Amino acid sequence: MNTINVDKMTASDSESLIEHHPAEIGVWLFIFADMCIFAMYFGVFVWEKNLNPAIFAEGQATLSAQLGGLNTVILLISSYFAAKAVHSARVFNIDAYRRFIKLTIFCGLAFLCVKFVEYSDKFSAGFDIATNAFYRNYFSFTGFHLLHVILGLSFLAWLLFSTKTAEQLKENVKASEGVGLYWHMVDLLWVVLFSLIYLVP
Amino acid sequence: MTDRKPLIIVATISMVMTTILYAGGMFYISGFLPPPSPALSQIEVVSFYQQNHTAIITGLTMAFVGTGFMLPLCVIGSVFMAEVEEGFPYFSVMQALCALATVIFTALPNFIWMTAAFRVDRSPELIALLHDLGWIMWATPSWGFAFQLICVAVVGLKDKRPKPFIPRWMSYLALWVAVGVAPTPLVPFFVEAGPFAWNGLFTFWVAFFSPILWIIILFVLIAINIRSNEQGDLVGSRL
Numbered sequence: 001m002n003t004i005n006v007d008k009m010t011a012s013d014s015e016s017l018i019e020h021h022p023a024e025i026g027v028w029l030f031i032f033a034d035m036c037i038f039a040m041y042f043g044v045f046v047w048e049k050n051l052n053p054a055i056f057a058e059g060q061a062t063l064s065a066q067l068g069g070l071n072t073v074i075l076l077i078s079s080y081f082a083a084k085a086v087h088s089a090r091v092f093n094i095d096a097y098r099r100f101i102k103l104t105i106f107c108g109l110a111f112l113c114v115k116f117v118e119y120s121d122k123f124s125a126g127f128d129i130a131t132n133a134f135y136r137n138y139f140s141f142t143g144f145h146l147l148h149v150i151l152g153l154s155f156l157a158w159l160l161f162s163t164k165t166a167e168q169l170k171e172n173v174k175a176s177e178g179v180g181l182y183w184h185m186v187d188l189l190w191v192v193l194f195s196l197i198y199l200v201p
Numbered sequence: 202m203t204d205r206k207p208l209i210i211v212a213t214i215s216m217v218m219t220t221i222l223y224a225g226g227m228f229y230i231s232g233f234l235p236p237p238s239p240a241l242s243q244i245e246v247v248s249f250y251q252q253n254h255t256a257i258i259t260g261l262t263m264a265f266v267g268t269g270f271m272l273p274l275c276v277i278g279s280v281f282m283a284e285v286e287e288g289f290p291y292f293s294v295m296q297a298l299c300a301l302a303t304v305i306f307t308a309l310p311n312f313i314w315m316t317a318a319f320r321v322d323r324s325p326e327l328i329a330l331l332h333d334l335g336w337i338m339w340a341t342p343s344w345g346f347a348f349q350l351i352c353v354a355v356v357g358l359k360d361k362r363p364k365p366f367i368p369r370w371m372s373y374l375a376l377w378v379a380v381g382v383a384p385t386p387l388v389p390f391f392v393e394a395g396p397f398a399w400n401g402l403f404t405f406w407v408a409f410f411s412p413i414l415w416i417i418i419l420f421v422l423i424a425i426n427i428r429s430n431e432q433g434d435l436v437g438s439r440l
Contacts, residue, residue: 024369024370024373025369025370026368026369026370026371026372026373026374027373029370029373029374029377030373030374030376030377033374033377033381034377034380034381037380037381037403037407040402040403040407041403044396044402129387129390130390130391133395136390136391136395136397140384140387140396140397140403144383144384147380147383148380151380
């Protein structure tokens with residue numbers, strides 16, 4: 001990470017510091033709008049939980065906090081790799097960049113595998129999206145989040161295939177920042193989702 | 202380069218016609234929108250069709266004519282998109298084809314509901330059946346619109362000209378709308394009212410109004426651009 005000595009900062013330094021914001025403004029707009037939808041999801045979850053506390057407590061007891069926790073750890077590690085990849089992009093280190101993108105993709109795929117195990121457990125135990133209000137919320141919210149993970153994986157794969165040389169990396173710094181930002185949002189939303197659905201009594 | 206002004210005029214007329222005919226027919230005359238709850242009893246559904254016979258057929262006819270005007274609008278979008286693409290304009294063609302799917306799936310339920318209202322003495326079970334068929338067909342398929350917006354976003358992000366056909370943030374917003382309409386395939390799972398029923402928060406209010414919001418922003422940008430720039434590219438780069 002760049003460390004900046006504030007005392008020695010010149011006017012142009014501070015200007016560039018103010019000027020630079022990672023990724024394009026459109027990515028931030030996307031993230032803001034998407035988080036609004038997730039905020040509605042969280043609101044609906046809490047609202048319905050207050051209407052049927054018994055069903056929600058019963059449903060929560062059937063979830064595996066271990067698998068959910070494992071996925072939280074996987075996504076937090078993947079976010080670290082994504083941050084390292086963005087840093088490598090800024091210093092044009094193509095080898096490190098490709099390595100960290102691959103590691104991020106690997107973590108994302110691991111998340112999908114854990115999710116698959118978790119869903120098939122629920123299906124074989126006879127729970128599905130139409131079972132009751134708790135499972136409707138559980139499957140639709142985690143499913144919508146899963147869609148975001150799959151989208152993020154496609155963006156990461158696109159970065160990997162379109163960035164093979166240092167020249168291509170120079171073209172893709174902004175794009176990498178955008179994908180990194182999106183991936184952090186997916187991570188953040190999972191942390192909130194995990195606490196809300198698996199943990200909060 | 203094609204002369205853009207007539208295209209923008211035709212697109213605006215189409216937009217106005219779609220809005221007046223579809224919104225007027227569905228919200229005001231027939232009362233189909235906002236959607237009734239899927240939990241309505243058969244008696245309530247049948248009395249809705251029997252008591253509003255003429256209004257339903259008038260409103261639904263207006264609305265399906267209105268959906269037709271979405272086609273010139275979307276094809277004109279493809280004209281602007283094709284100027285960006287090199288070689289065969291894959292995404293522009295894809296966008297126009299998906300627009301056809303959007304129009305068909307928006308208009309077809311109207312004929313099913315009209316059939317339900319057509320004979321006043323039709324048996325109640327059949328009216329309830331056609332009612333459900335129409336609503337599931339209307340609310341479930343969002344892929345046509347999602348693919349349209351993804352195509353617009355891909356071309357918009359590829360557009361490196363100093364004056365792109367839409368601002369880059371509109372491309373990101375289009376991607377967001379495409380994600381926002383994604384939950385609609387959950388509609389057939391829920392007979393009781395809730396956030397994913399066909400009148401639900403995510404499957405109706407977000408999925409129906411977020412694309413409309415995008416189109417409204419697009420036309421505001423076009424209007425601003427026309428007032429400030431008589432050359433008439435679609436939106437311009439300053440915004």
